[in-house]
Amino acid sequence: MTFRRRLVQAAVALAKPAAASRGSVATTAAAIQHATNSAACTGLPRAQFPWAKVSLGFAAAGLMTVAEPPSAGCTSTAVKADGQAAAPPLPAVKPQDGSVSHKVVFVLGGPGSGKGTQSARLVEEFGLVHLSAGDLLRAHMKSGSPEGQMVADMIKDGKIVPSHVTISLLQQAMDNSGKHKFLIDGFPRNEENRSSFESQTGIQPELVLFFDCPEEVMERRLLGRNEGRTDDNMETIRKRFKVFIESSLPVIQHYEALGKVARINADRSADDIYKEVRRLVVEL
Ligand SMILES: Nc1ncnc2c1ncn2[C@@H]1O[C@H](COP(=O)(O)OP(=O)(O)O)[C@@H](O)[C@H]1O
Numbered sequence: 001m002t003f004r005r006r007l008v009q010a011a012v013a014l015a016k017p018a019a020a021s022r023g024s025v026a027t028t029a030a031a032i033q034h035a036t037n038s039a040a041c042t043g044l045p046r047a048q049f050p051w052a053k054v055s056l057g058f059a060a061a062g063l064m065t066v067a068e069p070p071s072a073g074c075t076s077t078a079v080k081a082d083g084q085a086a087a088p089p090l091p092a093v094k095p096q097d098g099s100v101s102h103k104v105v106f107v108l109g110g111p112g113s114g115k116g117t118q119s120a121r122l123v124e125e126f127g128l129v130h131l132s133a134g135d136l137l138r139a140h141m142k143s144g145s146p147e148g149q150m151v152a153d154m155i156k157d158g159k160i161v162p163s164h165v166t167i168s169l170l171q172q173a174m175d176n177s178g179k180h181k182f183l184i185d186g187f188p189r190n191e192e193n194r195s196s197f198e199s200q201t202g203i204q205p206e207l208v209l210f211f212d213c214p215e216e217v218m219e220r221r222l223l224g225r226n227e228g229r230t231d232d233n234m235e236t237i238r239k240r241f242k243v244f245i246e247s248s249l250p251v252i253q254h255y256e257a258l259g260k261v262a263r264i265n266a267d268r269s270a271d272d273i274y275k276e277v278r279r280l281v282v283e284l
């Protein structure tokens with residue numbers, strides 16, 4: 001029995017009567033989602049999220065302060081693009097040491113689910129800093145260092161790079177932005193990413209956007225992406241799907257149990273998806 005089939009079956013067993021299961025990431029995720037705390041409110045309007053009413057503390061928020069230009073993998077554009085009313089500024093939560101805290105939205109989903117596409121739109125409309133873990137790692141692999149070579153090898157093989165490398169790149173980019181509202185795309189991708197980030201930065205996400213998309217749709221998009229990436233080939237794509245199911249879905253499940261996940265059907269046009277995404281973010 002393949003791993004994926006086992007996982008789907010396990011999720012379905014948990015999830016009765018969740019409709020399963022041609023083995024797609026979407027059905028697996030739906031089953032897991034169904035199995036987790038229904039109070040997580042995935043798919044409900046943002047105002048109904050239980051956590052929306054809670055002011056979260058950010059213990060180690062004062063760690064990041066410097067103001068320099070954004071670096072690779074980090075983009076930011078001033079508020080507004082479409083003529084609609086701009087989002088009200090996010091209130092800064094003041095940590096006890098007087099420094100400004102960081103607000104983070106994690107953007108998760110399988111490879112090719114549209115994380116980068118939707119993040120770019122959010123950057124265009126809102127004053128968020130977009131940190132793509134993948135972009136930061138791809139920039140790092142060009143450094144010519146032994147660590148850069150290790151990252152290149154792991155990406156080509158569809159593996160998850162050790163957390164200390166990725167977190168250090170993220171932390172540097174956060175420092176360099178001089179801002180405190182971040183859209184972190186493609187991270188955390190496994191439990192090690194998640195727990196190390198939380199313990200090292202003290203940051204908990206305000207919201208986790210989960211782009212839920214069937215594998216066959218993601219596969220088609222990745223094969224058509226045409227960005228010259230070493231991992232957008234059929235062999236590596238298969239490995240990335242497996243890693244996503246095996247390592248990344250449990251992270252989503254973790255945040256779902258905390259009521260922080262908004263599951264978004266990513267098998268739609270980019271415009272339709274964005275309508276839903278912006279509604280979630282505008283309410284933050
Ligand atoms: N909703 C969508 N419908 C069709 N194609 C899409 C959609 N969203 C993204 N794409 C395309 O699919 C490919 C993968 O999208 P991307 O945003 O890079 O995904 P991810 O960051 O999750 O890997 C890109 O070529 C992108 O233009």
Ligand SMILES: Nc1ccn([C@@H]2O[C@H](COP(=O)(O)OP(=O)(O)O)[C@@H](O)[C@H]2O)c(=O)n1
Nearest residue numbers: 111112133134155158159160161186187189
């Ligand atoms: N947190 C992360 C994010 C990406 N990566 C690596 O970077 C690759 C590409 O990630 P990405 O987010 O840019 O792209 P997609 O796989 O989502 O299309 C992953 O397959 C991993 O090899 C990682 O190791 N750790």
